[in-house]
Amino acid sequence: MSIPAEKMAIQTHGLTRVFRGGQGVHQLDLAVPAGAIYGFLGPNGAGKTTTIRLLLGLLRPEAGEVWLFGRRLTRADREALSGMGAMVENPSLYPHLSARDNLEVTRRLVDAPVARIDEALHVVDLQQHAHRRVREFSLGMRQRLGIALALLNRPRLLILDEPTNGLDPAGIAEMRRVIKRMTQELGLSVFLSSHLLSEVEQLATHVGVIHEGRLLFQGTLDDLRERSGEYLEIVCDDSATACAQLLEAGESPTAVDTRTVRLARPVQADHVLNRLLVAHGHAVHRLVRQRPSLESLFFAMTDAREKAA
Structure with missing residues (x-):
C-alpha cells in the first residue's frame, strides 16, 4: 500500500x-x-x-x-x-x-x-x-x-x-x-x-x-x-578442500580465505554439513549463520552495476 x-x-x-x-x-x-x-x-x-x-x-x-x-x-x-x-x-x-x-x-x-x-x-x-x-x-x-x-x-x-x-x-x-x-x-x-x-x-x-x-x-x-538473505559461514582448517567436498555434496561454496567458507543458500541443514566435513577429517572451528552487513550489500550492488556496464 x-x-x-x-x-x-x-x-x-x-x-x-x-x-x-x-x-x-x-x-x-x-x-x-x-x-x-x-x-x-x-x-x-x-x-x-x-x-x-x-x-x-x-x-x-x-x-x-x-x-x-x-x-x-x-x-x-x-x-x-x-x-x-x-x-x-x-x-x-x-x-x-x-x-x-x-x-x-x-x-x-x-x-x-x-x-x-x-x-x-x-x-x-x-x-x-x-x-x-x-x-x-x-x-x-x-x-x-x-x-x-x-x-x-x-x-x-x-x-x-x-x-x-x-x-x-x-x-x-x-x-x-x-x-x-x-x-x-x-x-x-x-x-x-x-x-x-x-x-x-x-x-x-x-x-x-x-x-x-x-x-x-x-x-x-x-x-x-x-534481497540476499542469511549466509552460512564455516571456519575450518582448509577452505580449499572443504569447498571441493561441499561442491560434491551439491552445495555452492565460496572460499573467503584459507580457512573460511561461505554458503549463500545452503541446500542441507547446518548439522548435516558439519557432520560431512568432520567425516572428511576437517576440524570445524565455527559454523554460524550470518546476516550480510550494509557494507557488503553495498559493494555487491555497485560491483554488479559496474560489471553490467
Whole structure:
C-alpha cells in the first residue's frame, strides 16, 4: 500500500541534473517517509551532494519534480522549504563568538523565540559549552553546533551532508547520539548522506543507494538484507578442500580465505554439513549463520552495476 504524499517527507519524480562530462543524477525517484532516518549512500562522486542541492532548491533540475511533505518545490513557490533545516559541508560559524552568540545571530535572522537557543543546545548536547568561544571547539562540537543552528526554526525535515566527515571515533559516536535524539525528542525526519556505511547501519531506518547518479536501491534495511538473505559461514582448517567436498555434496561454496567458507543458500541443514566435513577429517572451528552487513550489500550492488556496464 502506498503512503499518502503528505506523510512523505521527501518525494522526487524523475529528478535529473547532468553536468558536462556526464556526472550528476538521472531519473531519481526518492521516497523518504516522515519520521524516518534515511541514509543516502554512495561513493564520492555518486551524486549525493547534487541531490541535496536539488532538494534545497540550490540547483535547478533539468527534469523531474521535488515534493516536500506533499508540497511541490518550484522556482515560483519556495514555501515547501519553510519546514526544512540543513547542514551542507562545514557550518558557517563565527569563531570569536560563543556558541550561544552564534545561535543568537541566526535566531534573529529567522525570527525564532529566544527559548529555542537553549532547546537547540540541549538537543546537540552543548548546553555546558554555551559560553565557550567556538575557536576552542573540536571539529565534532562545531558540527553539532551547525546542527543546532539548523534546528532554530524547528524544521520538520533535517538534511545533513556527510555530518561525520573528518570526525574521530568519539566525535562520530556523539553525532550518532545527537541524530537519534533529534528524531526521538523533536519528531524530525532526517535525510543523511554518507559514505560511512557502518555508521549509517547503526542509525538508519531506511536507505537509498546511489551509484553513478542512479538509484540502485531504496527501502528499509531489512528489505535490503532480504534481497540476499542469511549466509552460512564455516571456519575450518582448509577452505580449499572443504569447498571441493561441499561442491560434491551439491552445495555452492565460496572460499573467503584459507580457512573460511561461505554458503549463500545452503541446500542441507547446518548439522548435516558439519557432520560431512568432520567425516572428511576437517576440524570445524565455527559454523554460524550470518546476516550480510550494509557494507557488503553495498559493494555487491555497485560491483554488479559496474560489471553490467
